[in-house]
Amino acid sequence: DAMVIQNPRYQVTQFGKPVTLSCSQTLNHNVMYWYQQKSSQAPKLLFHYYDKDFNNEADTPDNFQSRRPNTSFCFLDIRSPGLGDAAMYLCATAGAGQMSYNEQFFGPGTRLTVL
Amino acid sequence: GEDVEQSLFLSVREGDSSVINCTYTDSSSTYLYWYKQEPGAGLQLLTYIFSNMDMKQDQRLTVLLNKKDKHLSLRIADTQTGDSAIYFCAESMGPSNTGKLIFGQGTTLQVKP
Numbered sequence: 001d002a003m004v005i006q007n008p009r010y011q012v013t014q015f016g017k018p019v020t021l022s023c024s025q026t027l028n029h030n031v032m033y034w035y036q037q038k039s040s041q042a043p044k045l046l047f048h049y050y051d052k053d054f055n056n057e058a059d060t061p062d063n064f065q066s067r068r069p070n071t072s073f074c075f076l077d078i079r080s081p082g083l084g085d086a087a088m089y090l091c092a093t094a095g096a097g098q099m100s101y102n103e104q105f106f107g108p109g110t111r112l113t114v115l
Numbered sequence: 116g117e118d119v120e121q122s123l124f125l126s127v128r129e130g131d132s133s134v135i136n137c138t139y140t141d142s143s144s145t146y147l148y149w150y151k152q153e154p155g156a157g158l159q160l161l162t163y164i165f166s167n168m169d170m171k172q173d174q175r176l177t178v179l180l181n182k183k184d185k186h187l188s189l190r191i192a193d194t195q196t197g198d199s200a201i202y203f204c205a206e207s208m209g210p211s212n213t214g215k216l217i218f219g220q221g222t223t224l225q226v227k228p
Contacts, residue, residue: 006157041220042119043203043218045216103160104158106158107157108157109155109156109157
């Protein structure tokens with residue numbers, strides 16, 4: 001089945017230690033998104049890729065970076081995680097231009113704990 | 116600015132109807148969505164409505180949109196225990212804005228047997 005996969009599902013890191021979260025998709029979608037969802041809060045868009053074009057949200061901290069080496073994979077790098085970065089990180093994809101509305105397909109998320 | 120608000124919690128009995136409400140502020144939104152999130156899982160799109168519609172029905176789900184009041188609701192008929200989850204309302208400015216979604220904070224639906 002076509003899907004959005006996130007690895008790992010649970011990640012524990014230490015304060016200040018760089019960490020990378022992974023997302024892959026078999027949907028061949030143009031657009032890939034990264035959202036941050038803190039406990040009991042709404043998912044908040046960090047950035048997205050439209051093909052190879054990177055689009056950062058204005059209020060996304062510099063501590064967060066992303067890479068998209070090919071259509072299928074997208075990575076979220078947190079250079080120096082702080083305690084406030086503990087959250088669920090959701091990856092989503094969308095096939096831009098294929099539908100009149102934007103259905104985003106979400107992965108199961110990676111729950112990040114910072115010790 | 117962009118803002119979406121929802122009530123935080125709703126409790127119903129199995130077999131009753133559930134109504135989850137949402138208000139949004141951006142009148143340029145072209146699509147509005149309802150997503151469902153079960154514990155430990157990602158978000159699943161339940162249904163969506165285009166801004167020039169005022170109602171959409173899909174099996175047990177009915178979406179009502181009052182564009183004048185910027186009010187969106189999701190009615191679930193014959194609510195089941197499997198409907199227990201967090202429901203997120205979201206607005207999008209459509210593909211021209213790369214489909215950025217602005218989510219509400221989610222309504223936790225508790226279904227009692």
